[in-house]
Amino acid sequence: MTQRTRNWLLLAPAGTWFLVMLIIPLTVVLIFSFGERAPAGGVVPAFTLEQYANLPARWAAFKNTMTLAPIGTLSALVIAYPLAYFLAVKVDPKWRTILLVLVIVPFWTSILIRSYAWIFLLGGRGIPALLGWFGMEGVRLINTPFAVLVGIIYGYLPLMVFPIYVSLDKLDKKLLEASSDLGAKPWRTFLQITLPLSIPGIATGCMLVFILLMGEYLIPAMLGGGKVFFVGNALVDLFLQSRNWAYGSAVAVTLVVVMLVTVTVYMRLINRLGANRDDVSIM
Amino acid sequence: MTKDSDYISKKKFMEVLGRYRKGSITRRHFLNVTGLGAATAVMGAAMPGLRPSPAFAGGNIGDRVVLATWPNYHDPSNFEAFTEATGAHVQVNVFGSNEEMLAKLQAGATGWDVYVPTNYTISTYVDEGLIEPLDTSKLSNYDASAFDARYAEAGSVDGTLYAVPKDWGSTGMAVNTAHNDGKPISSWKEFFDISRDKFSGRSMVHDYQLTTIGSALNYFGYSFNSVDEAELADAEKLLIDVKPHLFAITSDYQPSMRNGDAWLTICWSGDGKQLNTDIPEIHYVLGAEGGEIWSDYYAIPKGAPHSDAAYALINFLLDPTVNAKEVVAHGYPTADARTFALLPDELKNDPILFPAQELLSPLEFGAAATLTDPNRAELMARFKSA
Secondary structure (H helix, E strand, O other), X not given: OOHHHHHHHHHHHHHHHHHHHHHHHXXXXXXXXXXXXXXXXXXXXXXXXXXXXXXXXXXXXXXXHHHHHHHHHHXXXXXXXXXXXXXXXHOOHHHHHHHHHHHHHHHXXXXXXXXXXXXXXXXXXXXXXXXXXXXXOOOOOOOOHHHHHHHHHHHHHHHHHHHHHHHHHOOOHHHHHHHHHOOOOHHHHHHHHHHHXXXXXXXXXXXXXXXXXXXXXXXXXXXXXXXXXXXXXXXHHHHHHOOEHHHHHHHHHHHHHHHHHHHXXXXXXXXXXXXOOOOOOOO | OOHHHHXXXXXXXXXXXXXXXXXXXXXXXXXXXXXXXXXXXXXXHHOXXXXXXXXXXXXXXXXXXXXXXXXXXXXXXXXXXXXXXXXOEEEEEEOOOHHHHHHHHHHOOXXXXXXXXXXXXXXXXXXXXXXXXXXXXXXOOOOHHHEOHHHXXXXXEOOEEOEEEEEEEEEEEEEEHXXXXXXXXXXXXXXXXXXXXXXXXXXXXXXXXXXXXXXXXXXXOOOOOOOOHHHHHHHHHHHHHHHHXXXXXXXXXXXXXXXXXXXXXXXXXXXXXXXXXXXXXXXXXXXXXXXXXXXXXXXXXXXXXXXXXXXXXXXXXXXXXXXXXHHXXXXXXXXXXHHHHHOOHHHHOOOOOOOOHHHHXXXXXXXXXXXXXXXXXXXXXXXXXX
């Protein structure tokens, strides 16, 4: 067996997977997006740009997604970073494994069940009732963008914590000592040593969370009460309720394009940020 | 989208199912958004074959039958009895809306043996070639004369029987009278007006075009089923105007009605019955202008993999003794006089299950065109994403 044949054989499983599970379905969606809605629902082949022309009707869904996905990602980052820092740098190593497991434990329960818990917590008998005892009457949390944001941060936090934790864990503690020996205050050491060296983790965490958030569907559906609408929710409606597959495909293709553009720009930025440092690159 | 069902393990599903049965969480659209239907299929598929198959008078019908239905819609002990009698396990696939059921069947290869379409969808299934004509010789418990024709006639298309009646109900509204000086409300006009006023932030409409658009059309005195463009434009204006005042757009309205977050909702009669039983100040009322009356049917999709078992299950559920237990469990009225005779008196005289005729007469059955009209579908989607 030549080296070449062997390479092809090794690539075959992944290649087949991509072809069958990614390329072909995406091609089908692309073809559908130029079609028309069949009278009873579904799609009839055609070549029309009508579906794309109709995209502004889903502007609100794109706007919600493009607002709440970045806000959710940044909020998760702000909350996750100190936690990851604590776990990687501050905590006594003998507790570390247990604490890391605690971060993962919520994943053992379905996000669906956990979202139900949030419905109760954010509903009238949960946190608002508690606030009522302290004199803050009439606070409305459930079915608001805030509720969706809380659900998002809660659901995606571990995905942000782990990459940052890994990059901080690998950080050579001797660098921190050297910085301190050379007279840098802790704050300066953090800004000039720790933070730059953890950028790969931040970049990976943000990417993971952002990409998943762009396609989020369950959390807005459950905590937004049908009033906070993501593109994912619009897609479900178009395929299962309106049965307008052609328009749904056009919305899906647009979402993929928006994501590709955003992620490309993001990677460029991160790589430029890392260009001056050999040790910083994404993933 | 698919990831939601991936999250659900068999055990989780049983927990959630248990909560459904207790009524602490509910109904149609919840399942629509969660993909729980798929999880049940997985759960059911793991079960058959574990128990020995007893002999069945109808011959060997195989070890399973797959039922696509609505949540809270059956007495589980009836399914156990069916398995005892026939050796076939019932896999229950739970769905959120007729639109979703139709979408799944149009996409093909559902694996369902029996499903539960609503009256107005059946002619579309026939047109699309997605439904089997029924062979009544295999349904000894089916007696056409026992059924009230109003709730049975949609099962036949051009003289061919495609579906047999399961139960019927109405779509009205549930109002928590404690927040309205003890008074219920009585019309769709009042529903949408109070929602923008005293009940702002406390009302819910269904995540379901038929009933939400239908009720908005009723507000103007138009037909629930209207597909007239000018009338739909009025309905859309009303809905978009009301939207900021709504507590939620959801068909899973029982939890918020129960915990007091919401005071008013579009409501199916069975949910109304359940809410009223537990919280008497929640009243179920029919809109004076009209609203929906509907009936659900048992039918067999084209290409059902276990056709014999499908007939056996439908026949079993049509048995009046079995059906009476079903009615007690789901709280929707039956169209079958034989079953009605077996119901406890308090159900026979229940005003939510069996409203007075003058309240029913303005109600309309959903029309096939209402299901398939692209403008209504798009209106609903626009309203939700507005």
